[in-house]
Amino acid sequence: MAINKLKVMLSFMREINDGNMPSAADYGITNREFWEIIDACQDEGLIKGARFSRGGQGNPILMAFLDGVTLTVKGLEYLDEHSAAMRAYKGLKELRDWLPF
Template sequence: MKNQEKILYSLLIEIRDKKNIPTYMDYNISKDEFGHIVEMALKEGYIDNAEVLRGGIGYRVEAVLLDKAQITLKGLNYIKENSKLAKTYKGLKEIKDWIKF
């Protein structure tokens, strides 16, 4: 799996700023990988009101719904604690190159 930490950071920034609703295609990863990262963000308490829809427990991800997602205080703290990533993050338009490094 590609750099999950960078994808998580980007996901939190995009949810916080509400400029774009990120999708798995933005990161050039599978829907399952993206769903795993969103589930991790939910489990850790970084975001609320996101949904990962599966065909059943343990099944492949069918959809990831972020249109109502909100960042939490814990998510804002994650962004703050990873400020070194902020120096190089330029948004979803350049995300694929940013993840490589």
Template sequence: MAKDDYFKIIYVILQELYGCKKQGCKVDLRAISPQRFQVPEGYLLDILADLLEERYIKGFEIIGTKTGRAVCGLEDITITMKGIEYLQDNSKMKQVYNLLKEVKDWVPGL
């Protein structure tokens, strides 16, 4: 599965937000940045917009501008209960998790 795969990025974002929620802290925005996933900003923005629309995440807005879209309040991003349920129940996410777990077992030091 490619590192820029839509579902892999969703999984990582939701996992990151869920971990922060359990620890009671705000997410480090570098952990969910285009640079981390090595994708264009617009692609990541599409993913965040989809997650927001499906109500898997909350705490920020995406607004239209004359030149495209802008994100407001991303520092307050958090996962919702629906997002946690999706993370736990979605079979595609479980497949990604199992794949990542296997890779971790194959590569020492990860």
């Protein structure tokens, strides 16, 4: 099944905002898929503090260090702009029901 990366991104940001640190297993995806979503969030300026280890510039992420990840003001605004989608989100316990298209 294809994952909805935007929903994972929104959920990840919401969980960070709520003081939780979700994992790839929470979403039923691989670490690499999860880390790429987090990397995209940081590239867009929605979060800060994520660090990545790669096998050289431009190579896939080998490891992610997510301690200290926080939302930026832009990330908070993004969550607010997508509040309609977040109304249906109940948190990690019911995540699998929320993720499918």
